[in-house]
Amino acid sequence: MIAPFMTRASDRGAMVFLGLLIAVAVLVPALNLLVPPSSPFHVPTYLVALLGKYLCYALLALSIDLIWGYCGILSLGHGAFFALGGYAMGMYLMRQIGTRGVYAHPTLPDFMVFLNWPELPVYWYGFQHFPYAMLMVLLVPGVLAFVFGWFAFRSRVTGVYLSIITQALTFALMLGFFRNNFGFGGNNGLTDFKDILGFNVQAQGTRAALFVASCAALALGFLICRVVVTSKFGKVLIAIRDAEARTRFLGYRVESYKLFVFTLSACMAGVAGALYVPQVGIINPSEFAPANSIEAVIWVAVGGRGTLTGAVLGAVLVNYAKTFFTTGALAPYWLFVLGSLFVAVTLLMPRGIVGTLQHWWNERKDRRAANGGPVALTDPQPAE
Amino acid sequence: MDVRTTSALLYLDGVTVSFDGFRALNKLSLAVEPGEMRAIIGPNGAGKTTMMDVITGKTRPDGGDVYFEGMFDLSRLDETEIAELGIGRKFQKPTVFEMHTVEDNLRLALKADRRARATLVWRDSAAERARIDQILETIRLTALRGRVAGALSHGQKQWLEIGMLLAQDPKLLLVDEPVAGMTDAETHQTAGLLKEINRERTVVVVEHDMAFVRELGVKVTVLHEGSAIAEGSIDQVSSNERVIEVYLGR
Numbered sequence: 001m002i003a004p005f006m007t008r009a010s011d012r013g014a015m016v017f018l019g020l021l022i023a024v025a026v027l028v029p030a031l032n033l034l035v036p037p038s039s040p041f042h043v044p045t046y047l048v049a050l051l052g053k054y055l056c057y058a059l060l061a062l063s064i065d066l067i068w069g070y071c072g073i074l075s076l077g078h079g080a081f082f083a084l085g086g087y088a089m090g091m092y093l094m095r096q097i098g099t100r101g102v103y104a105h106p107t108l109p110d111f112m113v114f115l116n117w118p119e120l121p122v123y124w125y126g127f128q129h130f131p132y133a134m135l136m137v138l139l140v141p142g143v144l145a146f147v148f149g150w151f152a153f154r155s156r157v158t159g160v161y162l163s164i165i166t167q168a169l170t171f172a173l174m175l176g177f178f179r180n181n182f183g184f185g186g187n188n189g190l191t192d193f194k195d196i197l198g199f200n201v202q203a204q205g206t207r208a209a210l211f212v213a214s215c216a217a218l219a220l221g222f223l224i225c226r227v228v229v230t231s232k233f234g235k236v237l238i239a240i241r242d243a244e245a246r247t248r249f250l251g252y253r254v255e256s257y258k259l260f261v262f263t264l265s266a267c268m269a270g271v272a273g274a275l276y277v278p279q280v281g282i283i284n285p286s287e288f289a290p291a292n293s294i295e296a297v298i299w300v301a302v303g304g305r306g307t308l309t310g311a312v313l314g315a316v317l318v319n320y321a322k323t324f325f326t327t328g329a330l331a332p333y334w335l336f337v338l339g340s341l342f343v344a345v346t347l348l349m350p351r352g353i354v355g356t357l358q359h360w361w362n363e364r365k366d367r368r369a370a371n372g373g374p375v376a377l378t379d380p381q382p383a384e
Numbered sequence: 385m386d387v388r389t390t391s392a393l394l395y396l397d398g399v400t401v402s403f404d405g406f407r408a409l410n411k412l413s414l415a416v417e418p419g420e421m422r423a424i425i426g427p428n429g430a431g432k433t434t435m436m437d438v439i440t441g442k443t444r445p446d447g448g449d450v451y452f453e454g455m456f457d458l459s460r461l462d463e464t465e466i467a468e469l470g471i472g473r474k475f476q477k478p479t480v481f482e483m484h485t486v487e488d489n490l491r492l493a494l495k496a497d498r499r500a501r502a503t504l505v506w507r508d509s510a511a512e513r514a515r516i517d518q519i520l521e522t523i524r525l526t527a528l529r530g531r532v533a534g535a536l537s538h539g540q541k542q543w544l545e546i547g548m549l550l551a552q553d554p555k556l557l558l559v560d561e562p563v564a565g566m567t568d569a570e571t572h573q574t575a576g577l578l579k580e581i582n583r584e585r586t587v588v589v590v591e592h593d594m595a596f597v598r599e600l601g602v603k604v605t606v607l608h609e610g611s612a613i614a615e616g617s618i619d620q621v622s623s624n625e626r627v628i629e630v631y632l633g634r
Contacts, residue, residue: 228504231503231504231505231506232491232492232503232504232506233500233503233504233506235484235488235491235492235503236492236500236503238481238483238484239481239484239492242481242482242483242484243479243480243481243482245442245463245479246475246479246480246481247492248463248464248467249440249463249467249472249473250467250492250493250498250548250552251464251467251468251498251552252464252498253464253498253499253500254464256499256500257500260500
């Protein structure tokens with residue numbers, strides 16, 4: 001009796017979320033492009049880019065929620081997949097510069113000319129084509145996640161050990177990308193972009209289009225996650241999260257499930273990174289920094305893991321707070337705010353914002369359904 | 385291919401498992417015939433749970449043979465493959481999916497294609513819904529089908545787990561201490577439930593509770609320090625001197 005009603009309620013939540021996202025996707029560009037700057041309703045272009053950045057972070061948070069919230073895989077290195085997607089997009093944008101670079105070389109990006117490289121490395125081939133670059137945005141994070149997950153899940157690396165090796169993965173990539181001879185611009189990374197698909201990346205219209213694309217990517221990511229978690233596959237994921245050994249004894253091949261969802265999540269993170277780069281105008285190895293990945297996990301924890309909408313809300317709220325604190329007189333205190341936010345959420349609201357609301361709502365529903373008899377809902381006990 | 389050498393459904397011969405020199409199982413031999421219900425008793429540390437671990441693939445034996453249906457060498461397979469062969473296991477501590485509803489717990493256990501790509505596009509069939517209804521009746525949880533499993537009482541969780549075993553439709557059920565922490569009435573009902581299940585399936589029950597084993601009225605194997613020391617009816621084994629010594633102290 002209760003179960004179908006609850007699913008319907010969360011369906012309504014999903015519809016509200018998508019409705020809001022569409023409204024934002026229409027309103028923000030409209031208020032930016034159509035309303036004159038003198039009007040109080042005008043949305044300045046810098047704000048469009050800033051909100052677009054939040055949406056990319058939200059997609060990254062969504063990808064983390066899918067594996068952490070539903071399957072219990074705490075990746076502390078998801079920033080790596082985000083950054084790899086970003087680099088793939090950055091390589092496309094670099095190849096679009098052409099002769100407009102400082103050294104005006106027709107094929108070589110500036111940093112390669114500077115380093116006296118005679119020709120383009122093989123792995124840069126093809127990136128001048130947009131479809132190829134977009135394929136790489138999905139493929140590079142996806143293949144890395146698949147290979148990494150294949151070894152990790154098959155050897156049954158779980159819990160904190162898995163978190164540590166994901167952290168090591170992103171750290172190793174950071175060190176690699178910092179090196180000049182890696183061929184990705186060393187510590188300067190890739191920047192000074194000019195065009196995307198022939199449009200100036202700095203132009204107001206391009207920024208609005210990128211914003212709409214980010215909304216669309218987030219909506220698509222959300223829908224994919226919803227389809228996955230509401231299917232029987234999603235029920236198996238939750239079963240793995242709560243009692244992995246039991247799931248195995250039921251005959252489910254746990255590693256295949258983890259591998260699929262981890263790879264899917266990495267591809268989503270890659271898309272988020274690819275949309276992020278043209279909006280912020282640079283990608284460099286600091287995106288691989290372990291702290292970035294941990295921060296993304298905090299967004300999910302704040303919003304409420306295992307809720308999807310919570311991940312998005314958490315990413316937007318925490319990043320808004322970050323913008324607010326780091327642009328004013330309070331800038332030196334941002335890290336303290338972030339730290340205390342995480343401590344406060346862990347101690348006072350372990351379910352996160354959306355998780356707490358959902359829990360409260362369901363309890364009320366249950367109580368009404370049981371005619372006043374309160375239902376003791378215990379937290380899941382992890383199985384051995 | 386291996387030749388069927390035994391009529392037994394489950395056949396253990398000279399199985400040894402050591403943990404850091406401690407022999408949890410010491411040349412354990414046991415044969416369970418198809419359709420049989422067997423009770424395994426023994427004091428703490430006798431190796432009952434290790435035996436379950438070996439049969440279900442959680443622990444690999446250091447030596448000896450473990451065969452299912454006379455042809456499947458269980459010591460070479462992992463948990464998933466063994467579960468697919470038709471061996472279901474109930475844990476000592478009730479282990480259900482606490483965040484799922486009672487109904488979804490059964491749905492996950494229901495015999496079906498377990499592969500990831502199959503579950504992604506899964507739709508319940510009418511036959512499956514009927515089977516779930518039927519199991520809910522058997523385990524007496526129909527009224528609580530929409531309840532989150534974590535909110536069930538201890539005894540109800542034990543039953544739900546037995547129901548999940550039934551849904552798996554296994555040939556062999558391994559049941560580890562099914563009545564631990566149950567009231568007398570629940571214990572009695574559980575004995576009835578297991579007997580009902582035994583009509584169609586082979587069951588191995590590991591239990592401490594002598595009254596419960598007596599109520600089951602089946603062949604008993606007594607384990608001590610990793611080996612079987614006696615086998616027979618409950619009256620036979622409880623009059624066995626070696627068993628009395630082990631159980632009651634010297």
